[in-house]
Amino acid sequence: MDSHKTLPVLSQKGVFVIGTDTDVGKTFVTSLLGVLAKDDGYSVGMVKPVASGAIPMAQSSQFDEDNIIPRDEAIMDDTETFGIIHASQLESTDATMLMQAIGAGEDRRSEVNPYALPGEYSPKLAARLAGVKIPYDELVEHIHHVVNKYDITFVEGAGGVTTPLTEDRTFTDLAKDSQLPALLVADGRLGSINRVILTKEYAEHHGIHVKGIIVNNTAQVEPFLLHTNIEDMERYTHIPVLGVIPPFDGIDAWNTKVEWAREFIDSKHVWQVLGNE
Numbered sequence: 001m002d003s004h005k006t007l008p009v010l011s012q013k014g015v016f017v018i019g020t021d022t023d024v025g026k027t028f029v030t031s032l033l034g035v036l037a038k039d040d041g042y043s044v045g046m047v048k049p050v051a052s053g054a055i056p057m058a059q060s061s062q063f064d065e066d067n068i069i070p071r072d073e074a075i076m077d078d079t080e081t082f083g084i085i086h087a088s089q090l091e092s093t094d095a096t097m098l099m100q101a102i103g104a105g106e107d108r109r110s111e112v113n114p115y116a117l118p119g120e121y122s123p124k125l126a127a128r129l130a131g132v133k134i135p136y137d138e139l140v141e142h143i144h145h146v147v148n149k150y151d152i153t154f155v156e157g158a159g160g161v162t163t164p165l166t167e168d169r170t171f172t173d174l175a176k177d178s179q180l181p182a183l184l185v186a187d188g189r190l191g192s193i194n195r196v197i198l199t200k201e202y203a204e205h206h207g208i209h210v211k212g213i214i215v216n217n218t219a220q221v222e223p224f225l226l227h228t229n230i231e232d233m234e235r236y237t238h239i240p241v242l243g244v245i246p247p248f249d250g251i252d253a254w255n256t257k258v259e260w261a262r263e264f265i266d267s268k269h270v271w272q273v274l275g276n277e
């Protein structure tokens, strides 16, 4: 596990993973980066600060039917603090995947995912419907705390770069206030050049430094279009594409995924690009 420890010492210890859209593969790509970082010998933090679309923790090892609080009983008031949402036994499957990738146990769930909210909505709307007030400043502090704890920490937003987070903040604010460089996950389909440029321009305009792009090619775009799309993403943004990921169709186990991921991501290069000022 620690055999590769000729590692760059990272002056930037965290990365904020943003996407061109929801479902583009932020969680999948972040998990791959997490498993690679761990295999390279780093201690790895993961944060999914606020997840909507959370489900009852039925598949989890912690499953206890008597403990599941129905959604309407899970309504919170303004005195909410971190961890209370998890008393409602809701699971963010994003957080679960991020935790599994780095071998983090359930004891780390509230560190990884302070807020898990029901409903396939933006976190802002999900929080409003659940009666939860997300304390924005504490969320920023939590990210700083985790970033300081590990060699490298990956923070996953939700949806695209500027998904609403609270009544008066978006994930753009959170990425900026976390003071972390960003990694942009994009698809490779026709239209992806425009999506990448717009996202990069928006992020930079709001003070977020995008350092790399990962193309998650789940649509299996034909090679000529994919290649020219990547060329143009780099040409117009001046940001390197650090990996192109095909659909994964192997056994769903992280020890096999790490070898698979190494075929498509040069992890040392990624740490160098993301980890330097």
Ligand SMILES: Nc1ncnc2c1ncn2[C@@H]1O[C@H](COP(=O)(O)OP(=O)(O)OP(=O)(O)O)[C@@H](O)[C@H]1O
Binding pocket: 019, 021, 022, 023, 024, 025, 026, 027, 028, 029, 094, 157, 158, 159, 160, 216, 217, 218, 245, 246, 247, 248, 249
């Ligand atoms: N390269 C891949 N191979 C196989 N499955 C993938 C790949 N990339 C993503 N997926 C799957 O596609 C779905 C969407 O990906 P993912 O959940 O990572 O998106 P996301 O950008 O994190 O979305 P959200 O905005 O909800 O956080 C998931 O079921 C994920 O496991």
Ligand SMILES: C[C@H](N)[C@H](N)CCCCCC(=O)O
Binding pocket: 022, 052, 053, 119, 120, 121, 122, 123, 158, 159, 160, 162, 163, 164
């Ligand atoms: C719950 C879902 N899977 C995502 N995590 C949330 C995506 C919110 C997108 C909001 C928007 O920008 O329109």
Ligand SMILES: [Mg+2]
Binding pocket: 026, 027, 028, 094, 156
């Ligand atoms: Mg996700």
